[in-house]
Amino acid sequence: MIAPGQPGLRVNATPDEVIKYSPRKIDVINLESNSFETIELDKFLRESAYEIPGINKIVSIYEENHLRVPSGLNLDPEEDTLVATFDGLFSGSSFVKQIKVILDILKEAMGIPVDIEFASDGNDFYLLQCRPQSYGTHNTPSPIPKDIPKDKIIFSACKYISNGFIPNISHIVYVDPQAYSELESRSEMNEIGIAVSHLNKVLPKRQFILMGPGRWGSRGDIKLGVNVTYSDINNTAVLIEIARKKGNYSPDLSFGTHFFQDLVEANIRYIPLYPDDENIIFNELFLKETPNILPEVLPEYASLADTIRLIDVPQATDGLILKVLMNSDLDEAVGILAEPSNEVDLSAPESITPTRRDATFWRWRMMMVENIASEIDPDRLGVVNLYVFGSTKNANAGPTSDIDILVHFRGTEKQRECLINWLEGWSLCLAQINYMRTGYRINNLLDVHIITDKDIADKTSLASKIGAVTDPAQLLPLGKVAKD
Template identity: 40%
Template sequence: MNKNSSTKTKFLKYADKDRITSGIPQLDDIIHSLRLGDNVVWEVEELEDYRHFAVRLIRQAIRSSSKCIYVRFAPHEPILQPMEGLEIVKVDPGSGFDFFSSQVHRIIEYYGEKVYYVFDNLSSLMVEWATDELVANFFKATCPYLFELETIGYFCLTRGKHSHSTVAGIRETTQVLIDYYHINGKAYIHPLKVYDRYSQSMFLPHLVTGEAWEPILDSSKAATISSSDRRKIIRTRKSGTSPWETVYTKLKFHHDMETLDTLPQPEIIALKQELSRMIIGDHPRFNRLADAYLSLEDLLSIRDRMIGSGRIGGKAVGMLLSRNIILASEKKEEFADIIEPHDSFYIGSDVFFTFMINNDLFLLKIKLSDNSSMTKEEFEEVERRFLQGKFPEDIVEQFRELMDYFGQAPIIVRSSSLQEDNYGNAFAGKYRSEFCPNQGSPEERLEEFMHAVKLVYASALNPDALAYRRTRGLHYQDEQMAILVQRVSGMPYKQYFFPALAGVAFSKNLFRWTKRIDPGKGMIRLVFGLGTRAVDRVGRDYPRMIAVSQPTLRPETGLKVIKYSQWDVDVLDLDKRELRTISFRNLIEDCDYPGLRLFVSVMNEGYLTDPYTNSIDCSQEIVLTFNNLIKNTKFVDTIGEILRIVEEVYEHPVDIEFTASADQRGNIRINIVQCRPMTTPGNSENITIPDNIKEDNILFRSNMLINEGKVENIEYIVYIDPQAYEIADMDTKRSIGRIVGSINEKMSTMDTNFILMGPGRWGSSNIELGVNATYSEIDHTSLLVEIALEKAGHIPEVSYGTHFFQDIVEEEIIYMPVYPDMKNSSFNEAFFRNSGNMIKDILPDHERFSTVVKVINVREASGGGNAVVIANLYEQNAICYLEKPTVARTWKLDKLKGQWQ
């Protein structure tokens, strides 16, 4: 807003000035009333809408004996009719910008302070002057003078008619900017800017109906409304002559003019495919799917919602394709009421490189891509440099329009790189996603959003991502970071925002805990609240694991169900403007959450029972089981059908991330937020466990697997002693992951197989629950073992469905939990206790960790043998045992030391 220094001093406490009514109580409630000095710009579709608000303002002002002026200059029907107390002043814009602006300025000067003004439609000036830019210039010249004289001024623009730069200039200058529109016969009002006033619902769309204008809080309703709005989302920018703009402009013109039939069909097909490749990239399998399932209208809509240029990346493509595949299936009529519409935006991949080059970060990317390792501290410095970067002003203005579109609805900024979510390369969890609670003033929300974008950009250079790309031979291939911006699913509850249901679903079930389960029917990993707890290994929680073929079966029985349940919920705290983890019991302490009976069971006389009604006794122990949801709704069947349909079209197993909701009657709504090809391990046809293994040679057994395989000639075991880890100090526990990473890196230089064994959950964010090692610190192991000592609180979580799971399956790392405390289990504690420790030879500067971390030379510890691991997924049976090596090896300890040194 343009104000000179004296004006800033005069109106320092703008929000504390006397409130002025607009003549409409509902509008006053939303924007906390007008203030003297407010210029209000209305973006409307019909002039009658602007007339309605202007008439109410002037009538109220006349009743309060205020001076009212109607500035008449446009050829359209009058906004205001003559009435007592209103002066109508006519100005001719035909004499040019200079004359017109000067005359208006003299009128304002003549009438002085505290006057109410209504102006004709500013869009008419664009026709008169044959330029859009002068419309903004007139407003920027007029608005500050009205502000200084403490007037109230009403202006309007025809919605969607003006360029990006014109509206940006008006938005920057005015005090209040309001979007007013109609969808499906209903009217909505959406304040985009309200200077120096704020509430948690002020910048949301509101349904204009009756006495109360209700904010649209539910994400599903908001997306439905927004996706029905056919106007161009990111306003027209200056056209270029690049092939991208040429192809898009030609198709857009003929589509909007309904003249596509004048072009030869082969030309339309060729242009559509060319635009598709520009947006999606050159991936033959995805191109085939895009040609079949993305219409021309879909492609144009993507372009209209794109900031910058370039491609939208794998995550965005997967989301769009899976939705369209489902909605084009034989059950499309049924799914039309189930699949929530999306209103996502895309930041094109070109913006990523522009940002890096403009901020001297491109050479840093090249250097780090060639480097073999990076410490946590070094990456923090990389993030700091990215956060200091600046975006080009035209991109910032498009960001601002994106934020205006979402208002105060929470959003998530998600990586969508070119290589991400591709066939064979999932990049699961390698790049960053950032939630934006999206509260505060427009300026605060914009800064929060740009901060999130920069963090996602920086994550392209994080150690795990670089290690993943090097391991898979992708580090020299083109990797550009596009971004997918999505509305967070859910609705407010208290001061929190979250979806009722979120999770990840797999079309193939690799976690088959009983032979009654059909692995071809898929698996669901379900949580209450944000889906972070479904894909990450966090806290002491366990999501509900649902086999689609046998949904009521659980891996646990009896009261163990209580132990292996979800106890904490991830939510967005709208008051504190942050992602928070909160106890489920504290969250629903009043038991008034809508449809709670679908999600919980209650402890009754020593047994878990499922509620029959919505009346739940809050004094009882409440457990998240989702039993009623599974038994009494079509949720599982619906997810199963989605998996079947998408897998069939992809011609490959898939995993899908989703959010969902269920109303009081059990009707399900599902929002697909991500879809990617699923990595599956090989078959177990030739994997059998010998019957003649001596008991003394068995190191451990497991009967809970998520993948399979056979590894011979295992020469080393890296063993984190569970009991020593339990009593270690916090600094030691925090360092164990880095020590493991150093050992992992040294092992990678040798032609050898090794096992990693440790307490609880590998990769957990909570070091009390297990070793906090990242992907790049374990990626060369052949077998990952989680040792479960329940008395020490080290309980593995079967990682099926997490990003961690995706990593170990893609790297063909065999994973298994081992339960030494369980009856009929095998764990050769004596072998691990009595074997020698080579850590001082490998990491001489870290000998102090030798009480916790042990590197065992299997040949030396066993008197000349190697270890063998056999894991049969179908039988859910795995064993690690000692045998004499089948291939002669001549490694000596002293030679091995030399190799490491």
């Protein structure tokens, strides 16, 4: 993976990571049988490396814990450990720059970033396909209430989360990771994929979710995940990959990459789930003990009921449905049981205490208070200076933190009243935005303290924070200069 605009920026930095995620198989055309085949790349390179034009640009040699690009004919396919890195192409030619130029031209012509497929023999460039990059709709963060009863939560996630709100899920297709790992033959694993494909056709479209082990869409080693194509899962509302730890090892997920573009275009949400991580809720008891209706829906696959569990959510919960809330600002997602509706309305006597302190919270608050300072009219409202202090200024605000403001006021009672009303409007609006972003309800987000010249001179109360040696209030530039 490489960014044409920043070719030096790589996802995999160490040789071990590069090798781990390098291609292991290659699709070829067998000219004798006139058919497509998928073969081992290592074997192909050992047998045919010298016949491949520009092989030095395709592979690197791994030796003594280092990867190096072969120079000239300094390459022995039978003895060297060859890894497909394309480093010679990326760093030793103008190919990446040319790709960027092509993408920029197509973007300008089409008015939107594009996705292309191409072929090249080292001399000529063949554009096979060009289409606009897809952007999912409904990409606003969903509020995630923090007072959801734990017995109503089916799963939670806190890594690599996008935005989304998926209401009224009636069915869950759960491929049990443990049972799947115990299947002994490839044919048994393939049968799981076939059964999932049948469920994809008979279940109500966009009203079910798929939960399964590892990498949905695995081709080679299907122990890593269920072998399906996009057409086998295209009616689901959410695709969830589950990474259960085995000892200290956590399996790799595909992050939907086997059919990423299709998922985006179809607004199918993707969630990676790490049940063994701290603070994660994974209601395995519900998923494994709730009645399994697979034998009723697909009698021909009743023998797979130990591995595939099909849950009719309303039937199993006296009329409740599953809702999935996703919030990329919080990097959180949750699947909850709720009454059928378009709104989340769950209450509980106990709340889940926030445990995360993310830079997102204080940065957003600082940006908002800077906006307030830039919009204020000092002369109309009698404001001399505006200061921020507390958790926002100290960069440790959380999702429930308010924004502490000091207002140096020098004006009439009428101006004071207008100032309070003006700031209250900001406070109520920001509180609602904060709820939409985080799921935490706060009546007012601004905690405003008005101080006068006398307060500052006497250093009374919070006025002492102005110019203090320790933890001083931070002066904010006003949009208009106040008259002294």
